[in-house]
Amino acid sequence: MQDRFNHSITLLPTPLADALIPMLDSHFAGHLNAQQLATLTSASKMSEAEVLLALLPIAAALAKPPISEFYVGAIAKGKSGDIYMGANIELPGEALFHSVHAEQSAISHAWLSGESQIVDIIVNASPCGHCRQFMNELVEGSKIYIHLPAQESHPLAYYLPYAFGPKDLNVTSPLMAKQQTEFALDSADPMIIEGLDHAGLSYAPYTESFAAVVLKTHDGATYCGRYAENAAFNPSMLPMQMALSNLTRHNREFSDISRAVLIESSQGKISLVGATMDALHTVAAIELEHIVVDPV
Numbered sequence: 607m608q609d610r611f612n613h614s615i616t617l618l619p620t621p622l623a624d625a626l627i628p629m630l631d632s633h634f635a636g637h638l639n640a641q642q643l644a645t646l647t648s649a650s651k652m653s654e655a656e657v658l659l660a661l662l663p664i665a666a667a668l669a670k671p672p673i674s675e676f677y678v679g680a681i682a683k684g685k686s687g688d689i690y691m692g693a694n695i696e697l698p699g700e701a702l703f704h705s706v707h708a709e710q711s712a713i714s715h716a717w718l719s720g721e722s723q724i725v726d727i728i729v730n731a732s733p734c735g736h737c738r739q740f741m742n743e744l745v746e747g748s749k750i751y752i753h754l755p756a757q758e759s760h761p762l763a764y765y766l767p768y769a770f771g772p773k774d775l776n777v778t779s780p781l782m783a784k785q786q787t788e789f790a791l792d793s794a795d796p797m798i799i800e801g802l803d804h805a806g807l808s809y810a811p812y813t814e815s816f817a818a819v820v821l822k823t824h825d826g827a828t829y830c831g832r833y834a835e836n837a838a839f840n841p842s843m844l845p846m847q848m849a850l851s852n853l854t855r856h857n858r859e860f861s862d863i864s865r866a867v868l869i870e871s872s873q874g875k876i877s878l879v880g881a882t883m884d885a886l887h888t889v890a891a892i893e894l895e896h897i898v899v900d901p902v
């Protein structure tokens with residue numbers, strides 16, 4: 607089991623902890639498939655809803671909040687039955703808007719893993735207004751059930767009445783709906799090929815500024831983030847923030863980063879290059895490679 611779970615595992619009922627420990631091996635980055643979840647449910651003799659709430663300290667242990675020291679853990683349950691943990695990250699020394707909320711981390715985790723819809727979100731603290739707005743961008747967002755410790759579960763529509771969302775800006779294909787933009791760029795560089803794929807899967811209906819970030823660590827592993835816009839603009843999640851939270855879920859340090867690439871469309875109304883450099887330079891002393899590509 608990874609050291610970062612040493613404390614949180616002691617907060618779980620023993621039968622659940624015993625069944626979970628083998629799953630928290632060195633590769634664990636917050637994803638448990640439906641089969642593993644079923645194993646935890648039967649081994650612990652708890653209901654699935656109880657297991658998900660009991661797993662929140664494990665999700666919170668993925669957090670990196672050097673400013674607030676406030677550990678938030680979230681779990682997104684996909685339509686497939688798999689669950690995806692997420693946690694907050696804060697970038698030391700930079701403006702607070704660079705932070706990633708636990709809910710955004712969990713949702714982006716599910717999206718990057720190929721889920722097409724989220725049905726439940728479990729969080730250890732009431733989701734803030736920003737996260738409610740972020741969730742409202744998702745496929746069937748208003749119907750996502752929110753589960754909090756010691757509270758009745760309600761759909762997002764209860765937490766975010768009179769919502770403003772994609773439909774108000776005539777966007778009919780929301781976040782996580784299958785859509786892919788193709789880009790024309792011949793490259794033999796695996797990191798760029800990976801980034802092009804993710805940029806094509808990014809969600810930018812308001813600016814067409816499809817974009818992705820790929821981070822590489824010294825050992826050659828890569829961590830991607832896609833751009834995810836929001837109808838209310840400010841709660842959009844930038845690809846660098848998504849990539850940093852992905853890397854952190856994988857138990858990697860920012861100091862492990864050896865290369866960073868931003869890929870963005872030439873046809874967008876905006877560029878993320880300035881914001882991406884700001885975030886990168888707070889965590890790593892390396893130059894950002896910026897690649898602008900034409901959609902086909």
Ligand SMILES: O=c1ccn([C@H]2C[C@H](O)[C@@H](CO)O2)c(=O)[nH]1
Binds near residue numbers: 678695696707733
């Ligand atoms: O819904 C919320 C509210 C706050 N936070 C994080 C953001 C920041 O890192 C810390 C303090 O606000 O908690 C979340 O992850 N989710």
Ligand SMILES: [Zn+2]
Binds near residue numbers: 708709733734736738
């Ligand atoms: Zn939030």
